[in-house]
Amino acid sequence: MYNSHKIGALIILISITITHMQSSKKEGYFNPGVTVDVAIFTIEDNTLKILLIKRANEPFKGTPALPGGFIHKGESSLETAERILADKAGVKNVYIEQLYTFDESERDPRGQIISIAYFALVPREKLGIHEGSRTENPEFVSVENLDKLAFDHKKIIAYALKRLGDKILYTxxxxxxxxxxxxxxxxxxxxxxxxxxxxxxxxxxxxxxxxxxxxxxxxxxxxxxxxxxxxxxxxxxxxxxxxxxx
Amino acid sequence: MYNSHKIGALIILISITITHMQSSKKEGYFNPGVTVDVAIFTIEDNTLKILLIKRANEPFKGTPALPGGFIHKGESSLETAERILADKAGVKNVYIEQLYTFDESERDPRGQIISIAYFALVPREKLGIHEGSRTENPEFVSVENLDKLAFDHKKIIAYALKRLGDKILYTxxxxxxxxxxxxxxxxxxxxxxxxxxxxxxxxxxxxxxxxxxxxxxxxxxxxxxxxxxxxxxxxxxxxxxxxxxx
DNA sequence: CCAAAAGTGTTGACTGTACACCCATGT
DNA sequence: ACATGGGTGTACAGTCAACACTTTTGG
CATH class of the missing domain: 1.10.10.10 (Winged helix-like DNA-binding domain superfamily/Winged helix DNA-binding domain)
Structure with a gap:
């Protein structure tokens, strides 16, 4: 059995270290969490659709959301976005660009977590069959009727739609x-x-x-x-x- | 005098904790460092100039660089950018917008550190006297003749110049x-x-x-x-x- | 032969571009 | 009186916006 005295000391030490990492260091900085969310569009049945998943975990468990995830070590945010695109939509080598970085402090109930949002366009024909990936059930829904979405994802989608509308005119x-x-x-x-x-x-x-x-x-x-x-x-x-x- | 045995244990513990924070957690993510760099432009003597500092610390100590810094706890990246603007250029309430998030893995020799770049425009008249802020010596230099810059800041400036040239045409x-x-x-x-x-x-x-x-x-x-x-x-x-x- | 979408030209208003001279002031 | 930048008009070419009818096929 563990010596509770030592465990107590260990916990204090870890706490100190975490606090140290997150808020002080000598320059006074800390590292917010960094996620990537991807707005993946396609056109199907004469409507513009976007890929949404149902969140498998808290926060917002069960709520529709953009596919996304944390950056892995050694991965650039673009690589993260491409990984998400492959995992959730089953496609590679499609149009993708960085959209904007969202970091308003109230956006994630877990605390200070920023989202580097990407924006992708996929021709309908390229999309694989929707593999009912666990409980997430990714599917394309019309951008016309979006319900409540997790986090600030509605805002991200609005921004993506603006970008798309602008960019189709000059590219x-x-x-x-x-x-x-x-x-x-x-x-x-x-x-x-x-x-x-x-x-x-x-x-x-x-x-x-x-x-x-x-x-x-x-x-x-x-x-x-x-x-x-x-x-x-x-x-x-x-x-x-x-x-x-x- | 410290007990070297205890200090050894402490160091190991801290290392474990840091490693844990940076690379594993249960989902397999980690938090890259997050900095903000600001491209601050003004027009003076019929040239477009940008504010550069000399780096006070390693890496790139002594090399010209964009003013920047880590995000503080509880601060949005915009607030960080505004803080930098106030500290290094002595101005508030100027035009500022997010430019792009740079995160290619080789950009910072310290490891995986992303930069949320901002872009600001300041009328010459608003700029305070350059307070020779320590060794950093912020000054406006013509965008025509930029030498070697720290990190990928040359790339950031190129991107900012493109944005400026585009945006002056439709805003x-x-x-x-x-x-x-x-x-x-x-x-x-x-x-x-x-x-x-x-x-x-x-x-x-x-x-x-x-x-x-x-x-x-x-x-x-x-x-x-x-x-x-x-x-x-x-x-x-x-x-x-x-x-x-x- | 009918329904359905494919394909095609013209006109008038507006916008872009090129270009050269007179004006008001300080020295 | 002259040097300096301030201020203006016109003509031609190109682009935009509005609009209606004929063609080719499958059923």
Whole structure:
């Protein structure tokens, strides 16, 4: 049996050390917890959807939340985000960028924990079958009807939506939501969904051709009871700024 | 004299505790160090300048660096940035926004330490006299000729410059670099310095008036051996997006 | 032959860009 | 009187925004 006297001393020592680490050191700093949360978007059934999980643990156990987790030792936050993307959405090599770091003090009931938020876009076709990963049950839900979310995740999503809406206007990131080849209608729909407004078909085509981001393939989409649509592809599938605005 | 046996035990205990805090816990996460670095810009002598200090401690002792520091307990990163701004530049209530979080693993020789970078703009007139704060000697240097900097601070500055150049085109943040009232020439010069290119005087005036960001004061700037210039002021001194682009 | 979406041009308003001269003051 | 930066207008080209009809297919 343990000597309780020694254990008492041990506990005091550990407490002192933890306090020391968290709040003082000689410069007076401490290390907040660092997590990464990822806003993963896709387009499905003509709506913009985001991947949410149900929290398996406290705090907010059972509440929908963005997939996320703590940074592991030796891992950059981008690597953490990519790990989450692989674990929760089953995808790799998709569009991803850092969004913002959220660190308001009341955001996590466990104390001072910051979240480096990332923002990812995945074409529907790339998404694996949802492996009902334990109790978390990750699924894509429409961004229209989001209930109460854990932490400040509603705020993070709002920020991500703003970024997406801005960025689709001056970059080519739309490629990351569309399949390899697509019709002009699909492309236009993507813009309309993200911008939340209808666009004139003729003007859209003109503008897009002028922007020089896409090219025709030799194929057409047949099998619908209508005139077959030409299929297009993006010339480049790497993020870049446009010279002109959309 | 201390009992060396007890001290040995103490050291082992502390080591165990630190290791425990940093790398394991039951979920397998750890807390990287979290610092804040601030890119503080101003315009002086017709150049864009940034505030640099000389590092007082290792690593990179004596090397120029962005002013920065660890987050204190209970402080948000924004508050940390504002504290740095007050301590190193002697200003409060200036334009500040979060820039990006840098966390590539090789950025700090001490180990895994992330930097939440902020970006601030200060009108020259607001800056206090440089209090030769110890050995750090903060001073504004032209962004044109930056030598070797500590850590990845060159990268951070490059990122900040890009952000500034972008943002001056679609927001009214120029107000945060100019004095209360200013001439059209001063305003134009500000844009030219940031964009790094000359602008046609007539077109600049037309565009700016159309953007409706500024208004005339009743005063003129006299005392120069030339026609007195009308003084203008910004209508709003809060950051906002423009409806049209500059 | 009908329904459905694909595909295409023109016009008028507005915005961007290029460019050169007169004005008011201090010295 | 002259040097210095302050201040203004016009013309052409390009872009934006609004709008309606024909084409090609499958059923």
């Amino acid at each position: 080519n990131i739309a490629y990351s939501l569309l399949p390899q080849s697509f019709t002009f209608s699909q492309l236009q729909k993507t813009y309309e969904i993200i911008l939340g407004a209808p666009i004139d078909k003729r003007n859209f085509r003109k503008k897009f051709i002028q922007l020089d981001m896409i090219e025709e393939t030799n194929e057409k989409l047949t099998g619908k009871r209508q005139r077959p649509a030409k299929l297009y592809r993006f010339k480049k599938k790497m993020p870049e700024k446009l010279k002109r605005f959309f | 009214n943040i120029a107000y945060s670099l100019l004095p209360q009232s200013f001439t059209f020439s001063q305003l134009q010069k500000t844009y030219e310095i940031i964009l790094g290119a000359p602008i046609d005087k007539r077109n600049f005036r037309k565009k700016f008036i159309q953007l409706d960001m500024i208004e005339e004061t009743n005063e003129k700037l006299t005392g120069k051996r030339q026609r007195p210039a009308k003084l203008y002021r910004f209508k709003k001194k809060m950051p906002e997006k423009l409806k049209r682009f500059f």
